[in-house]
Every structure is written in structure tokens, then in C-alpha cells.
Amino acid sequence: AQSVTQLDSQVPVFEEAPVELRCNYSSSVSVYLFWYVQYPNQGLQLLLKYLSGSTLVKGINGFEAEFNKSQTSFHLRKPSVHISDTAEYFCALFSGKLIFGQGTTLQVKP
Amino acid sequence: EAEVAQSPRYKITEKSQAVAFWCDPISGHATLYWYRQILGQGPELLVQFQDESVVDDSQLPKDRFSAERLKGVDSTLKIQPAELGDSAMYLCASSLEGSRAFFGQGTRLTVV
Numbered sequence: 001a002q003s004v005t006q007l008d009s010q011v012p013v014f015e016e017a018p019v020e021l022r023c024n025y026s027s028s029v030s031v032y033l034f035w036y037v038q039y040p041n042q043g044l045q046l047l048l049k050y051l052s053g054s055t056l057v058k059g060i061n062g063f064e065a066e067f068n069k070s071q072t073s074f075h076l077r078k079p080s081v082h083i084s085d086t087a088e089y090f091c092a093l094f095s096g097k098l099i100f101g102q103g104t105t106l107q108v109k110p
Numbered sequence: 111e112a113e114v115a116q117s118p119r120y121k122i123t124e125k126s127q128a129v130a131f132w133c134d135p136i137s138g139h140a141t142l143y144w145y146r147q148i149l150g151q152g153p154e155l156l157v158q159f160q161d162e163s164v165v166d167d168s169q170l171p172k173d174r175f176s177a178e179r180l181k182g183v184d185s186t187l188k189i190q191p192a193e194l195g196d197s198a199m200y201l202c203a204s205s206l207e208g209s210r211a212f213f214g215q216g217t218r219l220t221v222v
Contacts (some may be wrong), residue, residue, distance in 0.1 A: 006152075032208055043114075043201055043213035044153070051209060090152055094208045097166050098143060100152040 002027040003102035004091050014105045015083055020075040021104045023091035031096065032094040033074040035065055035086050038103075050074065061085070081108050112136045116202050116214035124219055128190035135184070135204030141165075143211065144177055144187050145201040153201055159185065171198045192221045 007022040025031065032051050036044040048059025055067040065076045074091060086108045091101040115134040123129045133140050137150040140161050145153035156175065158166040163181035170177065174193070189196055197220050203211040 004152075019212075034210075036213075041199075041216075041218065043215045045213070046210055049210060065115060072208075094211075096208075097158050098203070098205075098211050100145075101157060102152045103150075 002031065002093055002095050004093055004097060004099060006089075006091055006101035006104050008104050009102070010105045010107065012109060013081055014109050016080050018079050019077065019081050019085075019106065020108065021073045021089050023076065023093075023094050023101060025072050025074060025091070025096075027093060027095055029095055031066075033067060034092040034094070034098075035059065035063070035074075035076050036090045036092060036100075038090065047076070047089075059076050081106070083108050083110060112212075114202055114212050114214035115203050116200075116217055118217055119215060120218045121190050121220070123219070124193040125194055125221050128188065129192050130186055130188045131200050131202075131219075133185045133187070133202030133214060135202070136206075136212055139204035139206050139212075140182070141205040141207070141211075142179055142185050143203040143205070144185070145203065147199040147201055147216075150196070156187070167172065189219075190221075194221050197221045213219075 003026045005024045013019045034049045035047040038044050051065045058064045089104045142159040144156045147153045156170045157177045159179045178188045199216045201216045203213045205211040
């Protein structure tokens with residue numbers, strides 16, 4: 001069975017500091033990997049995706065993620081965060097169906 | 111950009127009543143998902159359709175929940191009877207294939 005584990009439930013960080021949100025996955029078959037962002041009382045918006053090819057993928061709003069097959073990880077990074085990045089972030093995998101991790105709350109402080 | 115439409119945005123219902131949510135996916139998207147998201151948690155897949163057929167409903171509480179996608183376009187998720195523990199955000203998403211799912215704004219259900 002496939003699963004997604006987000007290692008941090010909350011990540012507080014100061015504005016303009018770098019941030020990393022960690023995601024590990026488990027699957028016996030090849031998967032597609034995604035990061036989504038959710039603002040309060042909204043649906044999910046795609047930040048970036050890994051389907052194949054280069055292991056470093058760039059997304060919207062300055063986010064990027066690196067696929068590491070040996071570590072079964074797909075960590076999300078941003079070199080300098082803004083107050084507006086405060087939101088819930090979800091890692092997800094697709095292998096026939098789309099399943100999500102429990103989410104990480106990114107709290108950007110001024 | 112085309113969007114997934116959901117209605118209503120908010121719904122308050124009394125326990126033991128019936129409630130229904132509607133979703134209209136992006137035109138041409140064969141795959142449709144319904145998720146339940148309890149506050150502070152990740153979305154939990156309830157049911158996945160491929161066209162009009164159910165692909166996965168292993169996590170759907172079938173004693174009270176039902177879902178249909180007649181004609182393989184829009185979809186309805188029903189709860190009867192609603193329970194207090196059903197209070198959550200219900201999200202619909204659609205996908206052309208596995209490369210990306212587009213989400214609607216969700217329906218926030220409160221059972222009182």
C-alpha cells in the first residue's frame with residue numbers, strides 16, 4: 001500500500017528566512033509526486049509536480065522540491081519566505097489514486 | 111482557466127437529516143475524486159470515479175454515504191443520515207489523467 005508521511009505538523013519561520021517542508025513516501029511501484037497549498041476555507045492549489053526526468057522541480061511562488069528515490073523523499077524548499085506563504089501544505093502521491101499526507105502548517109512570522 | 115465547481119459552499123444540517131453535495135468537474139476530465147478533510151488533517155479519499163464507474167470506494171462509509179456520477183460528468187455525494195462526526199470540508203477534484211488534479215473550493219459541512 002502507498003502512503004505519504006509529512007514529518008512536521010507545524011513549521012514556524014521568520015520572514016525572508018529559508019524553509020524546508022519534509023515529505024517521505026512509501027510505494028512499491030513508480031509514483032507521481034505533488035505538493036499542494038491550501039489557504040483557509042479554500043480548495044487545494046498545485047505548487048509543483050514530479051512525473052519523471054530531472055529530480056529538481058520548480059513550481060509557482062518560488063518553491064522547488066527535490067525527488068530522492070533512494071531516500072523516498074520529496075522535500076519542499078523555498079530560499080526566502082513571505083508572510084503570504086502562511087498556509088497549509090500537503091504532499092501527495094499518485095499511483096492509480098491520489099493520496100495525501102497529513103499536512104504541514106507553515107507559519108511565517110514578521 | 112476552467113474550474114471545478116462545487117455547491118453549496120457551506121451547509122449546516124441537523125444530525126439524522128440527509129445532505130447532498132454537487133460537483134461539476136472540468137470538461138473532458140474522466141477522473142473525479144471526492145475527499146473528506148477534517149479540520150487540521152489531510153484530505154481522505156472517499157471515492158474515485160473513472161467516467162461513470164467507481165474505481166475506488168474502499169474508504170466510503172457505505173452505510174450512510176453514497177456517490178454517483180451519472181453520464182460520467184457531474185457527481186453527487188450524499189449522506190443519510192448525517193452524524194456529528196461528519197462535520198468536515200468535502201472536496202471534489204478532477205483529472206484528465208494522473209498528472210494533475212484540479213480541486214474545487216469545497217463544501218464546508220457542519221452537523222448540529
